[in-house]
Amino acid sequence: MRSFARSAGSAPRSEAVARASKLSHLGRGGQARMVDVSAKTPSERKAIAEGRVVMTAKTLDLVLAGNAKKGDVLGAARIAGIMAAKRTHELVPLCHPLPVSNVAVDIEPERKPPSFRVRASVKVTGPTGVEMEALTAVAVACLTIYDMVKAIERGMRIEGIRLLEKRGGRSGHYRAQE
Structure with a gap:
């Protein structure tokens, strides 16, 4: 069975990874992660x-x-x-x-x-x-x-x-x- 890395109309993986660096809920590879807020001052x-x-x-x-x-x-x-x-x-x-x-x-x-x-x-x-x-x-x-x-x-x-x-x-x- 074939796996698709991206859906029709989505950006190539390299562009997605570049945008991910600006999104706090995405790690380096674009995977979802929970943001660590432990160092933030309430x-x-x-x-x-x-x-x-x-x-x-x-x-x-x-x-x-x-x-x-x-x-x-x-x-x-x-x-x-x-x-x-x-x-x-x-x-x-x-x-x-x-x-x-x-x-x-x-x-x-x-x-x-x-x-x-x-x-x-x-x-x-x-x-x-x-x-x-x-x-x-x-x-x-x-x-x-x-x-x-x-x-x-x-x-x-x-x-x-x-x-x-x-x-x-x-x-x-x-x-x-x-």
Whole structure:
């Protein structure tokens, strides 16, 4: 059986190895590895992420009225997002376990388009950032909203999950363009 070193459209191995030197999760040969953060000085870090669950106005109104069959959709989504942030290292390979000091998940209804905007803020004092924790919190909160309402509307869309802002660490401050 033949083995392919690269897929169609990917860069030759030498180019991939050259790019790998800029990626902290890749070793010299391009193999995935967990970054050693033991020598880093812990500092305060914060990340904010957002995403949306787009649905019909009828479904949005049903959730806001508290009439979903599975119960408190937004409360369950908040708790799911918080739990997910704390367990990100179990879900994302090579992600460090971090003692997060704060996780806040806010869910706001929007009328145009009818949707719930989910925003998560995560803080830690540690050797590495919490961007993945904030993104994971948003993704799982959005999935929870979908799960709890899918019997009413299967055509909902989860979209726009992105990092809005991060502070702290060697790379400094980042803020997404609107």
